[in-house]
Amino acid sequence: MASFSSIGLGLGGSVDVNGLIKASVDAVKIPITKTNGLNDQASFVSAKISTFGQLKSMVSDLSTAVSKLNSVTGWNAVTTTSSNTDYVNASATGGTVATSFSVEVQSLAKAQTMTSAPLLPVGGFMGVGSLKLELGSPDAIAAGTASAVDIGIGPNDRLSDVAGKINGANVGITATILSDASGERLLLRSKTTGADAAFRLSVTDEDGDDTDASGLSRLVDGATLESGVNAQATVNGIPVSSPTNQFANTVAGVTFNAVKITTAPVEITVAKDDTAVKSNIDAFVKAYNTLNQALNNITKYDKDTKTAGLLQGDSTAIGLQNALRNAIQSVAGGTGPFRSLSDIGVVSAGGLSNLSPTGDLEVNTAKLNKALENPEAVKAMFRGPEGGGGSDGVAEKINAVTSGLLSATGFFASKDKLLQGSLKLNAQEIQRVNDQADRLETSLKARYTALDKQMSQLNALNAYISQQVTTWNKSSG
Incomplete structure (x- = not known):
């Protein structure tokens, strides 16, 4: 709140007008600042939005894990x-x-390669003309039907320039330069191996002779060629x-x-590969336990510390946990030897027949290994029997629950919409209270300013009267 130091002079200089105004404004803002007021409520709703976002991510991880047990590829490793x-x-x-x-x-x-004869002088100009690179199978090159590119060579181009222009053409041929005691050579190599990844370099020399040992013709005269092979x-x-x-x-x-x-x-x-199936089952159990433990933590009440989790008593969070636990305990259709997760060794942590007090799962490795001696039956338990309706398997049933939760109109979308709406209303109410406080502050400043002005005038009149009385007393004496 802005202060104004001149106020209070007319009131004798001892009145804390700023303090009085601030106290009045703060009183109006109590709905915002008090414990469990609008600010605390906004923080609480924001924390809920973040928490449900984290839970959504965990449900998505569970959905991904269970999808691998519900897909054909998850069983065909x-x-x-x-x-x-x-x-x-x-x-x-x-x-x-x-x-x-x-x-x-x-x-x-191998890739086709071509090496020119040694060229002298090293670093000398190559001569004017053009190069033609034909690329394709040997038959296509011989028939003249291969793809081709022409590269112009100017009077100031050296062998390094020629190599650069070939590489710059980006036609699947790399050009490098080899230098030794006999001179420098142009090395060409196809980027692709095989007999059909061939190329042919020809020149059009300005001197009119494309096969002699001068000018650009030197690039092909005496060159050695090694064909690509399969x-x-x-x-x-x-x-x-x-x-x-x-x-x-x-x-x-x-x-x-x-x-x-x-x-x-x-x-x-x-x-x-049975290990891939085991890995997918382990990943599923891990994803479920991570989600379940998060739900336990945010819905519990710790009687020792007398603290409650963020969503303790939240019926929607508890409903979410119950829906997931019911899905985990689904029973597959059909008549196979395995009908539930516990039948194949995915059991309650601690070895209980039903879900443990925490709701976590664990894998009984010996029981799972025994079940996987009949992999088709385990697969049918997760995916449903062949020719089923697409919702008979345990994985199918769990996947139906997670997909529903994650859908555009599902649990998390609806919850987020509700919380975002609540946060918006909270922000509007905070703005309303702040606006009311601002109006009060403006009003009080105006009133105190007017009062201070009047008091200043009265004080001045009082001083004048006192002075006149003193003067009269002196003159009458």
């Missing part, structure tokens, strides 16, 4: 091994049929080739990479 990764390594996509095969590598893929291998003795050292889908679902030429067959094995 495979592991791929090589008997010698120094020579051949491999990977396979989920769902690939378990298999094994041997690979022998006879040659690795990688060659055998799979179970059957010849296969690839333009790169990667053989993709030569064996369905499997990609193997030739690293070195082999000296003995390398065995590649693809097998079902």
